[in-house]
Amino acid sequence: MMTTRRADDIVAAARARAAELGVAVNAAVLDGGGHLKTFCRMDGAVLGSIDVAIRKARTAVLFACRSEAVWEYCAPGAPAPALELSNGGLAPFAGGLPVLAPDGTLIGALGISGGTVDQDLDIAKAGLAACTF
Amino acid sequence: MMTTRRADDIVAAARARAAELGVAVNAAVLDGGGHLKTFCRMDGAVLGSIDVAIRKARTAVLFACRSEAVWEYCAPGAPAPALELSNGGLAPFAGGLPVLAPDGTLIGALGISGGTVDQDLDIAKAGLAACTF
Amino acid sequence: MMTTRRADDIVAAARARAAELGVAVNAAVLDGGGHLKTFCRMDGAVLGSIDVAIRKARTAVLFACRSEAVWEYCAPGAPAPALELSNGGLAPFAGGLPVLAPDGTLIGALGISGGTVDQDLDIAKAGLAACTF
Amino acid sequence: MMTTRRADDIVAAARARAAELGVAVNAAVLDGGGHLKTFCRMDGAVLGSIDVAIRKARTAVLFACRSEAVWEYCAPGAPAPALELSNGGLAPFAGGLPVLAPDGTLIGALGISGGTVDQDLDIAKAGLAACTF
Numbered sequence: 001m002m003t004t005r006r007a008d009d010i011v012a013a014a015r016a017r018a019a020e021l022g023v024a025v026n027a028a029v030l031d032g033g034g035h036l037k038t039f040c041r042m043d044g045a046v047l048g049s050i051d052v053a054i055r056k057a058r059t060a061v062l063f064a065c066r067s068e069a070v071w072e073y074c075a076p077g078a079p080a081p082a083l084e085l086s087n088g089g090l091a092p093f094a095g096g097l098p099v100l101a102p103d104g105t106l107i108g109a110l111g112i113s114g115g116t117v118d119q120d121l122d123i124a125k126a127g128l129a130a131c132t133f
Numbered sequence: 134m135m136t137t138r139r140a141d142d143i144v145a146a147a148r149a150r151a152a153e154l155g156v157a158v159n160a161a162v163l164d165g166g167g168h169l170k171t172f173c174r175m176d177g178a179v180l181g182s183i184d185v186a187i188r189k190a191r192t193a194v195l196f197a198c199r200s201e202a203v204w205e206y207c208a209p210g211a212p213a214p215a216l217e218l219s220n221g222g223l224a225p226f227a228g229g230l231p232v233l234a235p236d237g238t239l240i241g242a243l244g245i246s247g248g249t250v251d252q253d254l255d256i257a258k259a260g261l262a263a264c265t266f
Numbered sequence: 267m268m269t270t271r272r273a274d275d276i277v278a279a280a281r282a283r284a285a286e287l288g289v290a291v292n293a294a295v296l297d298g299g300g301h302l303k304t305f306c307r308m309d310g311a312v313l314g315s316i317d318v319a320i321r322k323a324r325t326a327v328l329f330a331c332r333s334e335a336v337w338e339y340c341a342p343g344a345p346a347p348a349l350e351l352s353n354g355g356l357a358p359f360a361g362g363l364p365v366l367a368p369d370g371t372l373i374g375a376l377g378i379s380g381g382t383v384d385q386d387l388d389i390a391k392a393g394l395a396a397c398t399f
Numbered sequence: 400m401m402t403t404r405r406a407d408d409i410v411a412a413a414r415a416r417a418a419e420l421g422v423a424v425n426a427a428v429l430d431g432g433g434h435l436k437t438f439c440r441m442d443g444a445v446l447g448s449i450d451v452a453i454r455k456a457r458t459a460v461l462f463a464c465r466s467e468a469v470w471e472y473c474a475p476g477a478p479a480p481a482l483e484l485s486n487g488g489l490a491p492f493a494g495g496l497p498v499l500a501p502d503g504t505l506i507g508a509l510g511i512s513g514g515t516v517d518q519d520l521d522i523a524k525a526g527l528a529a530c531t532f
Contacts, residue, residue, distance in 0.1 A: 040172075047168050071480055090481060164432070165432065166313075166432015214350070302438060316434060
């Protein structure tokens with residue numbers, strides 16, 4: 001279950017990693033139903049990345065996978081063109097990670113946006129690593 | 134300006150007050166343009182109050198007043214019926230407070246939802262009191 | 267036809283009247299199809315009144331009458347309850363005026379929001395008076 | 400801060416340049432939070448470009464860059480496919496310019512639509528050049 005404590009830990013670790021990298025990001029944590037649990041926009045992050053962070057996390061919850069994995073289904077030539085238009089619009093690029101309980105149950109996701117895609121993924125991994133059970 | 138530090142302080146104080154009252158709430162802080170800055174859904178808060186907390190804060194930003202003050206304009210017999218339908222839907226009841234800088238500039242708002250309306254307002258006031266300049 | 271010249275004249279006159287009254291408003295002019303033609307948010311007008319000004323003008327275009335006249339249909343006890351929910355939400359209170367050509371053709375509307383309802387209507391009338399044919 | 404005076408100056412200069420080029424455009428100025436400040440649709444501009452002008456300006460505010468720069472992130476092969484679906488839909492092509500204060504603070508944006516993309520950008524630059532501090 002995505003508790004307040006876990007969400008706090010994830011966001012705190014993500015913020016710490018972003019600060020290390022010298023980048024301002026948005027960090028969003030959703031529960032297993034895709035509903036917002038915790039959010040932080042660091043000073044200096046662009047406004048457009050609020051929605052992107054939440055959307056990456058939502059993409060990860062909806063398909064129970066990393067956000068960029070969805071692109072394998074809807075990229076040019078892939079079998080599900082326009083899948084990215086479903087569910088009110090997906091963000092099929094890196095920075096969204098599902099959060100799984102030790103038994104493999106999906107309990108939520110986090111999404112990071114504000115840096116480069118590589119930075120966002122790095123920060124998201126640091127956030128996820130702080131989630132304990 | 135609604136900084137991460139101020140938003141963190143507001144949400145932490147609101148959570149502490151909610152815990153004192155034994156109620157689980159959502160706390161949302163927006164900047165002066167109505168964009169999400171910080172958010173927390175405490176364990177046990179109902180899902181429907183996520184949107185309500187954000188909407189109360191947005192109502193307070195949009196009209197630069199406490200969210201319930203908007204009801205004076207759209208209550209039965211008041212001069213602006215259906216005003217609550219504007220701006221994608223307002224939340225004209227207590228729990229949203231504008232955040233003003235010492236010079237009176239509107240720098241954002243917070244919205245609390247999850248308890249009774251009286252509790253939400255109490256918690257919002259505690260959050261606002263923690264915002265320093 | 268709602269020309270740029272007419273829309274400019276309407277907004278300029280509305281702004282001048284608002285300045286006389288010492289109130290900051292939003293002024294929106296739409297064409298006969300309800301599409302935005304000219305808009306101005308005066309310094310100090312609250313953000314929430316952007317949408318309200320446009321919505322009043324849209325209400326006036328959609329029903330070819332003053333915005334507050336729509337309330338006669340949807341007020342408690344009137345024959346069309348919830349009419350205000352139609353068309354994406356109406357603003358059935360004063361401040362929206364249709365613009366008619368000399369032959370009675372509806373060519374657009376203006377909407378004013380930011381003052382009291384009485385002020386908004388006063389300013390809208392001043393704007394309309396500046397529309398020449 | 401995006402004042403009425405600045406927004407008026409921007410739109411007037413954009414209109415003058417559009418007239419020189421013999422093209423009818425929509426000109427939209429937003430504040431730093433993405434809220435509409437001033438708008439003009441010149442006679443003859445197509446209806447569909449109302450939304451495009453506002454959307455270009457919104458894109459520029461949200462990502463604090465020229466609207467077309469967003470395409471570098473979401474073009475085929477770029478790292479953020481479908482980014483253009485975020486934030487209610489972006490307009491990642493030329494004609495939206497951020498407005499920066501002398502200290503580099505983002506205070507708003509303007510968006511031009513109605514001509515060719517090259518014309519729109521030319522007109523937007525003329526508008527921006529008229530913004531004084």
